Amino acid sequence: MSSLSKAEIEDIREVFDLFDFWDGRDGMIDAVKVGDLLRCSGINPTIALTVKHGATIKQGEKQYKFDEFLPCYEAILKEKETGTYADYMEAFKTFDREGQGFISAAEMRHVLTGYG
Incomplete structure (x- = not known):
């Protein structure tokens, strides 16, 4: 039984x-597109997480019907990788050189353009 609501x-x-529709209208999608499909639905899993739950790296290795894909979707949704509040605070403290509790726009721009 699915833990998702009817609307989900x-x-x-x-x-x-x-x-x-873009993959031939055969009721199936290639498993290599699982990550892209999830990203289009608002989830941003890593490639490793999608592969762990049934995606493939190479096209043509596996196909999913919707009923076969749904358990993969649910598993990835439950295991969504996120950092904790403490993780984010630790990361920002690295760039808060004066310890004032904020990062200047120039520093943030430097971090984002320099480190990705």
Whole structure:
């Protein structure tokens, strides 16, 4: 039994159908597109996380029907990789040289353009 609401299933079905439309309208999507499909639905998983739950690196290795894809989606949704508040605070402290509790716009621009 799915832990997703009917509305959530309809939303992910709509994205799945769009990918299927561009992939031949056969009711299936290639497993290599699982990460892209998830990103289009608002989730931003790593490649490693998608592969762990059924995505592939090479095209043509595996195909998913919607009913087969849904458990992968749920598993990735539950395991969404996020940092903790402490992780983010530690990262910002690295760039807060004066210890004032904020980063200047120039410093943030330097960090984002210099380090990605």
